[in-house]
Amino acid sequence: MKYLWAPWRMDYILGEKKRGCFFCKGLKDKKNKKNLILYQGEYVFVVMNKYPYTNGHLMVVPKRHCLNLEQLDSNELKELFDLLKASTQVLKTSLRPHGFNIGMNIGKVGGAGEDHLHLHIVPRWAGDTNFMPVIGETKIVPEYLEKTYQKLHATFMDLLRKKKVQKGG
Helix, strand or coil: CEEEECCCHHHHHHCCCCCCCHHHHHHHHCCCCCCCEEEECCCEEEEECCCCCCCCCEEEEECCCCCCHHHCCHHHHHHHHHHHHHHHHHHHHHHCCCEEEEECCCCCCCCCCCCCCCEEEEEECCCCCCCCHHHHCEEEECCCHHHHHHHHHHHHHHHHHHHHHHHCC
């Protein structure tokens, strides 16, 4: 098993989970830069992943809230794949990846973090270690060991101090 250190993901893991669809909220907000929206088509938009596994991790998302591919009409479906193609071209030009992982997680059981259909585009480079645990036998560690150690050590010390006070010692 390999380890990928991604300490910035701890903000996502421990952060407050707001109710409602963050894709829909981001679109409604009309602040593209703040919401990392790179491009808006007529039916679909491209947004950067706020908590990426690697640089350039993009998502292609229908503007209309939907859960499954079969809910998309032909215009939405066409634009979804047109923007998928355009996004890979933009990434090739800007970041020069050697390849991509492209996929969808549909439904909670399918691994979707949001019940709003979206495509992931994850740029890949020769020798990187950004596989998910099941695919690439790599575990993502979202926090530095030293930081975790400090948190646990402080908690242990507090606990032991309280036990000592309770015993009268």
